[in-house]
Amino acid sequence: MSFSNHIALPLRTSWEVEGELRETLYWPCSSKQAHAVILLIPGNPGLADFYIDFCAAIHHEFIECMDIICVSHLGHTRFPDNRGLVYRNKKTYNLECQMVNMMAVFDEIDKEYARMEVKPKMFLCAHSVGCYFAQNIVEYRTNRIDRVFSLFPAIESIGQTPRGRQLWFMFQPGVRHVLAGVVDMIRWLLPLRVIHAIVNGSKSLNADNSHLVVDKMLHGPCVNSVLRMAADEMRKILSVNEEFYRKFGHKFVMYYGKNDNWVPIECYHKMRQINTKGKVILCENGISHAFVTLHSEAMALVMTEMLKEELHWELD
Numbered sequence: 001m002s003f004s005n006h007i008a009l010p011l012r013t014s015w016e017v018e019g020e021l022r023e024t025l026y027w028p029c030s031s032k033q034a035h036a037v038i039l040l041i042p043g044n045p046g047l048a049d050f051y052i053d054f055c056a057a058i059h060h061e062f063i064e065c066m067d068i069i070c071v072s073h074l075g076h077t078r079f080p081d082n083r084g085l086v087y088r089n090k091k092t093y094n095l096e097c098q099m100v101n102m103m104a105v106f107d108e109i110d111k112e113y114a115r116m117e118v119k120p121k122m123f124l125c126a127h128s129v130g131c132y133f134a135q136n137i138v139e140y141r142t143n144r145i146d147r148v149f150s151l152f153p154a155i156e157s158i159g160q161t162p163r164g165r166q167l168w169f170m171f172q173p174g175v176r177h178v179l180a181g182v183v184d185m186i187r188w189l190l191p192l193r194v195i196h197a198i199v200n201g202s203k204s205l206n207a208d209n210s211h212l213v214v215d216k217m218l219h220g221p222c223v224n225s226v227l228r229m230a231a232d233e234m235r236k237i238l239s240v241n242e243e244f245y246r247k248f249g250h251k252f253v254m255y256y257g258k259n260d261n262w263v264p265i266e267c268y269h270k271m272r273q274i275n276t277k278g279k280v281i282l283c284e285n286g287i288s289h290a291f292v293t294l295h296s297e298a299m300a301l302v303m304t305e306m307l308k309e310e311l312h313w314e315l316d
Contacts, residue, residue: 024069047072066307071102073229076225093228095229106137124149142248205293240271
Protein backbone atom coordinates (compact mmCIF):
# COMPACT_ATOMS: atom_id res chain seq x y z
CA MET A 1 0.00 0.00 0.00
CA SER A 2 1.34 3.43 -0.95
CA PHE A 3 2.05 5.92 1.83
CA SER A 4 0.08 8.47 -0.20
CA ASN A 5 -3.09 6.52 0.64
CA HIS A 6 -2.71 7.67 4.24
CA ILE A 7 -2.41 11.38 3.46
CA ALA A 8 -5.55 13.43 3.99
CA LEU A 9 -6.76 15.54 1.09
CA PRO A 10 -6.47 18.19 -0.12
CA LEU A 11 -2.75 18.40 -0.68
CA ARG A 12 -1.47 21.90 0.05
CA THR A 13 1.30 23.81 -1.61
CA SER A 14 2.49 27.32 -2.35
CA TRP A 15 2.80 27.53 -6.10
CA GLU A 16 4.78 30.25 -7.88
CA VAL A 17 3.10 31.46 -11.06
CA GLU A 18 4.83 34.27 -12.97
CA GLY A 19 6.63 35.44 -9.87
CA GLU A 20 3.57 35.40 -7.60
CA LEU A 21 3.11 32.83 -4.85
CA ARG A 22 -0.32 31.17 -4.87
CA GLU A 23 -1.93 29.20 -2.08
CA THR A 24 -3.04 26.03 -3.86
CA LEU A 25 -5.20 23.06 -2.84
CA TYR A 26 -5.14 19.85 -4.87
CA TRP A 27 -7.36 16.77 -4.90
CA PRO A 28 -5.70 14.19 -7.21
CA CYS A 29 -7.63 11.29 -8.67
CA SER A 30 -6.78 7.80 -7.48
CA SER A 31 -5.87 6.51 -10.95
CA LYS A 32 -2.82 7.30 -13.05
CA GLN A 33 -4.81 9.13 -15.72
CA ALA A 34 -7.33 11.86 -14.91
CA HIS A 35 -10.27 11.99 -17.32
CA ALA A 36 -11.27 15.49 -16.21
CA VAL A 37 -9.68 18.42 -14.40
CA ILE A 38 -11.45 21.23 -12.57
CA LEU A 39 -9.85 24.57 -11.81
CA LEU A 40 -11.98 26.26 -9.16
CA ILE A 41 -11.87 30.07 -9.19
CA PRO A 42 -13.12 31.61 -5.92
CA GLY A 43 -15.27 34.66 -5.42
CA ASN A 44 -14.24 37.56 -3.18
CA PRO A 45 -12.85 37.07 -0.54
CA GLY A 46 -10.87 34.47 -2.42
CA LEU A 47 -9.74 31.91 0.16
CA ALA A 48 -9.37 28.42 -1.30
CA ASP A 49 -10.04 26.95 2.15
CA PHE A 50 -13.65 28.18 2.00
CA TYR A 51 -14.25 25.63 -0.76
CA ILE A 52 -12.78 22.54 0.91
CA ASP A 53 -16.10 20.93 1.84
CA PHE A 54 -17.53 21.68 -1.60
CA CYS A 55 -14.54 20.28 -3.49
CA ALA A 56 -14.15 17.28 -1.18
CA ALA A 57 -17.76 16.22 -1.73
CA ILE A 58 -17.37 16.45 -5.51
CA HIS A 59 -14.03 14.64 -5.47
CA HIS A 60 -15.53 11.82 -3.41
CA GLU A 61 -17.96 11.12 -6.27
CA PHE A 62 -15.29 11.26 -8.98
CA ILE A 63 -12.20 10.14 -7.07
CA GLU A 64 -11.14 7.61 -9.73
CA CYS A 65 -11.18 10.03 -12.65
CA MET A 66 -11.04 13.71 -11.64
CA ASP A 67 -8.36 16.11 -10.40
CA ILE A 68 -9.53 19.29 -8.65
CA ILE A 69 -7.32 22.35 -8.19
CA CYS A 70 -8.33 25.42 -6.21
CA VAL A 71 -6.21 28.56 -5.79
CA SER A 72 -6.66 31.54 -3.48
CA HIS A 73 -6.63 35.05 -4.91
CA LEU A 74 -3.35 36.91 -4.60
CA GLY A 75 -2.94 38.77 -1.32
CA HIS A 76 -6.24 37.60 0.18
CA THR A 77 -4.74 35.21 2.69
CA ARG A 78 -1.68 34.32 4.71
CA PHE A 79 -0.45 30.78 4.21
CA PRO A 80 2.67 28.68 4.77
CA ASP A 81 5.21 28.55 1.98
CA ASN A 82 6.88 25.27 1.03
CA ARG A 83 9.36 25.65 3.91
CA GLY A 84 6.53 25.91 6.43
CA LEU A 85 7.07 29.64 7.03
CA VAL A 86 4.10 32.01 6.96
CA TYR A 87 4.05 33.93 3.67
CA ARG A 88 3.13 37.54 4.46
CA ASN A 89 2.33 39.17 1.14
CA LYS A 90 1.99 42.91 1.74
CA LYS A 91 1.30 43.83 -1.88
CA THR A 92 -2.13 45.00 -2.99
CA TYR A 93 -3.56 43.63 -6.25
CA ASN A 94 -6.20 45.21 -8.44
CA LEU A 95 -8.72 43.25 -10.47
CA GLU A 96 -6.62 43.34 -13.63
CA CYS A 97 -3.53 41.89 -11.87
CA GLN A 98 -5.64 39.13 -10.37
CA MET A 99 -7.15 38.22 -13.73
CA VAL A 100 -3.83 38.21 -15.60
CA ASN A 101 -2.25 35.91 -13.04
CA MET A 102 -5.31 33.62 -13.00
CA MET A 103 -4.94 33.28 -16.76
CA ALA A 104 -1.33 32.22 -16.17
CA VAL A 105 -2.54 29.69 -13.59
CA PHE A 106 -4.84 28.15 -16.18
CA ASP A 107 -2.06 28.13 -18.78
CA GLU A 108 0.29 26.26 -16.44
CA ILE A 109 -2.34 23.68 -15.58
CA ASP A 110 -3.38 23.21 -19.20
CA LYS A 111 0.25 22.84 -20.33
CA GLU A 112 0.91 20.18 -17.68
CA TYR A 113 -2.11 18.05 -18.60
CA ALA A 114 -1.43 18.45 -22.33
CA ARG A 115 1.63 16.23 -21.80
CA MET A 116 -0.55 13.25 -20.91
CA GLU A 117 -1.15 10.46 -23.40
CA VAL A 118 -4.83 11.39 -23.47
CA LYS A 119 -5.54 14.97 -22.48
CA PRO A 120 -8.37 15.16 -19.91
CA LYS A 121 -11.39 17.41 -20.24
CA MET A 122 -10.64 20.88 -18.87
CA PHE A 123 -13.37 22.44 -16.73
CA LEU A 124 -13.59 25.75 -14.94
CA CYS A 125 -15.83 26.02 -11.89
CA ALA A 126 -16.20 29.65 -10.84
CA HIS A 127 -18.10 31.34 -8.04
CA SER A 128 -19.50 34.88 -7.93
CA VAL A 129 -16.94 37.34 -9.34
CA GLY A 130 -14.76 34.33 -10.16
CA CYS A 131 -17.17 33.86 -13.07
CA TYR A 132 -15.87 37.14 -14.52
CA PHE A 133 -12.36 35.62 -14.37
CA ALA A 134 -13.66 32.49 -16.12
CA GLN A 135 -15.32 34.63 -18.79
CA ASN A 136 -11.96 36.28 -19.45
CA ILE A 137 -10.15 32.94 -19.71
CA VAL A 138 -12.72 31.57 -22.16
CA GLU A 139 -12.44 34.69 -24.31
CA TYR A 140 -8.69 34.17 -24.81
CA ARG A 141 -8.36 30.39 -24.41
CA THR A 142 -11.60 29.26 -26.03
CA ASN A 143 -10.48 25.99 -27.59
CA ARG A 144 -8.71 24.78 -24.46
CA ILE A 145 -11.78 24.75 -22.19
CA ASP A 146 -14.50 22.12 -22.47
CA ARG A 147 -17.03 23.55 -20.01
CA VAL A 148 -17.49 26.36 -17.49
CA PHE A 149 -19.74 26.00 -14.46
CA SER A 150 -20.63 29.52 -13.34
CA LEU A 151 -22.17 29.51 -9.86
CA PHE A 152 -24.07 32.68 -8.91
CA PRO A 153 -22.25 34.64 -11.63
CA ALA A 154 -21.46 38.23 -10.59
CA ILE A 155 -20.66 39.45 -14.10
CA GLU A 156 -22.64 42.67 -14.43
CA SER A 157 -23.36 45.94 -12.60
CA ILE A 158 -22.09 44.71 -9.23
CA GLY A 159 -22.08 48.23 -7.81
CA GLN A 160 -25.80 48.62 -8.60
CA THR A 161 -26.93 45.45 -6.83
CA PRO A 162 -28.64 45.70 -3.41
CA ARG A 163 -25.52 44.40 -1.65
CA GLY A 164 -23.21 46.55 -3.75
CA ARG A 165 -25.13 49.71 -2.85
CA GLN A 166 -24.97 48.76 0.83
CA LEU A 167 -21.22 48.20 0.93
CA TRP A 168 -19.76 50.51 -1.73
CA PHE A 169 -18.42 53.00 0.83
CA MET A 170 -16.15 50.35 2.38
CA PHE A 171 -14.25 50.00 -0.87
CA GLN A 172 -13.22 53.65 -1.23
CA PRO A 173 -9.44 54.24 -0.93
CA GLY A 174 -9.46 56.18 2.35
CA VAL A 175 -12.03 53.95 4.00
CA ARG A 176 -10.40 50.66 3.07
CA HIS A 177 -7.01 51.84 4.34
CA VAL A 178 -8.60 52.87 7.65
CA LEU A 179 -10.36 49.51 7.92
CA ALA A 180 -7.11 47.66 7.22
CA GLY A 181 -5.39 49.71 9.93
CA VAL A 182 -8.20 49.03 12.39
CA VAL A 183 -7.87 45.30 11.76
CA ASP A 184 -4.14 45.41 12.54
CA MET A 185 -4.83 47.46 15.68
CA ILE A 186 -7.45 44.98 16.88
CA ARG A 187 -4.99 42.10 16.41
CA TRP A 188 -2.43 44.05 18.46
CA LEU A 189 -4.84 45.02 21.26
CA LEU A 190 -7.03 41.95 21.74
CA PRO A 191 -6.14 38.34 22.53
CA LEU A 192 -6.71 36.02 19.60
CA ARG A 193 -9.35 34.03 21.50
CA VAL A 194 -11.41 37.20 21.91
CA ILE A 195 -11.22 37.99 18.20
CA HIS A 196 -12.30 34.43 17.41
CA ALA A 197 -15.25 34.80 19.81
CA ILE A 198 -16.33 38.10 18.20
CA VAL A 199 -16.18 36.78 14.63
CA ASN A 200 -17.82 33.48 15.54
CA GLY A 201 -20.54 35.33 17.44
CA SER A 202 -21.53 37.27 14.33
CA LYS A 203 -23.13 34.05 12.99
CA SER A 204 -22.42 35.18 9.42
CA LEU A 205 -20.04 32.23 8.97
CA ASN A 206 -19.91 28.70 10.27
CA ALA A 207 -17.33 27.91 12.96
CA ASP A 208 -14.69 26.55 10.57
CA ASN A 209 -14.90 29.53 8.23
CA SER A 210 -14.86 31.96 11.16
CA HIS A 211 -11.53 30.51 12.25
CA LEU A 212 -10.22 30.71 8.70
CA VAL A 213 -11.13 34.39 8.44
CA VAL A 214 -9.42 35.28 11.71
CA ASP A 215 -6.29 33.20 11.19
CA LYS A 216 -5.71 33.69 7.48
CA MET A 217 -7.53 36.79 6.21
CA LEU A 218 -8.04 39.19 9.12
CA HIS A 219 -4.74 40.99 8.59
CA GLY A 220 -4.41 44.56 7.34
CA PRO A 221 -2.74 43.82 3.98
CA CYS A 222 -5.18 40.96 3.23
CA VAL A 223 -8.20 43.12 4.07
CA ASN A 224 -6.82 45.90 1.87
CA SER A 225 -6.38 43.49 -1.07
CA VAL A 226 -9.90 42.09 -0.65
CA LEU A 227 -11.41 45.60 -0.56
CA ARG A 228 -9.22 46.87 -3.43
CA MET A 229 -10.38 44.06 -5.68
CA ALA A 230 -13.99 44.74 -4.64
CA ALA A 231 -13.58 48.43 -5.50
CA ASP A 232 -12.47 47.48 -9.01
CA GLU A 233 -15.40 45.10 -9.35
CA MET A 234 -17.76 48.00 -8.61
CA ARG A 235 -16.11 50.31 -11.14
CA LYS A 236 -15.19 47.95 -13.96
CA ILE A 237 -17.80 45.18 -14.07
CA LEU A 238 -20.68 47.03 -15.68
CA SER A 239 -23.07 45.79 -18.36
CA VAL A 240 -23.04 42.10 -19.23
CA ASN A 241 -21.02 41.20 -22.33
CA GLU A 242 -23.93 40.07 -24.47
CA GLU A 243 -21.84 39.52 -27.59
CA PHE A 244 -19.53 37.18 -25.66
CA TYR A 245 -22.35 34.98 -24.34
CA ARG A 246 -24.08 34.83 -27.71
CA LYS A 247 -20.81 33.62 -29.21
CA PHE A 248 -19.45 31.36 -26.45
CA GLY A 249 -22.53 30.65 -24.35
CA HIS A 250 -22.58 26.99 -25.41
CA LYS A 251 -19.56 26.40 -23.16
CA PHE A 252 -21.37 27.61 -20.03
CA VAL A 253 -23.63 26.11 -17.38
CA MET A 254 -24.85 29.10 -15.37
CA TYR A 255 -26.51 28.66 -11.98
CA TYR A 256 -28.47 31.56 -10.44
CA GLY A 257 -30.13 32.03 -7.04
CA LYS A 258 -33.71 33.17 -6.44
CA ASN A 259 -32.91 35.61 -3.62
CA ASP A 260 -29.43 36.87 -4.37
CA ASN A 261 -28.49 40.40 -3.35
CA TRP A 262 -25.29 40.26 -5.42
CA VAL A 263 -26.89 38.74 -8.52
CA PRO A 264 -30.59 39.71 -8.58
CA ILE A 265 -33.04 37.41 -10.31
CA GLU A 266 -33.34 39.92 -13.15
CA CYS A 267 -29.83 38.84 -14.18
CA TYR A 268 -31.10 35.28 -14.59
CA HIS A 269 -34.01 36.36 -16.79
CA LYS A 270 -31.72 38.56 -18.89
CA MET A 271 -29.18 35.78 -19.36
CA ARG A 272 -31.92 33.37 -20.43
CA GLN A 273 -32.59 35.74 -23.33
CA ILE A 274 -28.91 36.28 -24.17
CA ASN A 275 -27.42 32.81 -23.78
CA THR A 276 -29.73 30.55 -25.75
CA LYS A 277 -27.04 27.98 -26.54
CA GLY A 278 -25.83 27.15 -23.03
CA LYS A 279 -27.63 26.12 -19.86
CA VAL A 280 -29.02 28.86 -17.62
CA ILE A 281 -30.48 27.38 -14.44
CA LEU A 282 -32.43 28.91 -11.54
CA CYS A 283 -31.78 27.31 -8.15
CA GLU A 284 -34.75 25.44 -6.69
CA ASN A 285 -32.88 24.29 -3.59
CA GLY A 286 -32.69 27.46 -1.52
CA ILE A 287 -28.90 27.68 -1.85
CA SER A 288 -27.47 31.09 -0.99
CA HIS A 289 -24.97 33.13 -2.99
CA ALA A 290 -22.34 32.58 -0.28
CA PHE A 291 -22.93 28.82 -0.39
CA VAL A 292 -19.57 28.09 1.25
CA THR A 293 -20.93 29.40 4.57
CA LEU A 294 -23.84 26.98 5.01
CA HIS A 295 -24.65 25.12 1.78
CA SER A 296 -21.39 23.54 0.57
CA GLU A 297 -22.80 20.01 0.52
CA ALA A 298 -26.06 21.04 -1.15
CA MET A 299 -24.16 22.95 -3.84
CA ALA A 300 -21.80 19.99 -4.29
CA LEU A 301 -24.79 17.71 -4.95
CA VAL A 302 -26.01 20.06 -7.67
CA MET A 303 -22.54 20.32 -9.15
CA THR A 304 -22.12 16.54 -9.06
CA GLU A 305 -25.29 16.07 -11.09
CA MET A 306 -24.12 18.63 -13.65
CA LEU A 307 -20.76 16.87 -13.93
CA LYS A 308 -22.40 13.47 -14.36
CA GLU A 309 -24.42 14.87 -17.23
CA GLU A 310 -21.33 16.45 -18.73
CA LEU A 311 -19.32 13.23 -18.48
CA HIS A 312 -22.31 11.08 -19.49
CA TRP A 313 -21.83 8.83 -16.48
CA GLU A 314 -24.25 7.03 -14.24
CA LEU A 315 -22.58 6.64 -10.86
CA ASP A 316 -23.94 4.57 -8.00
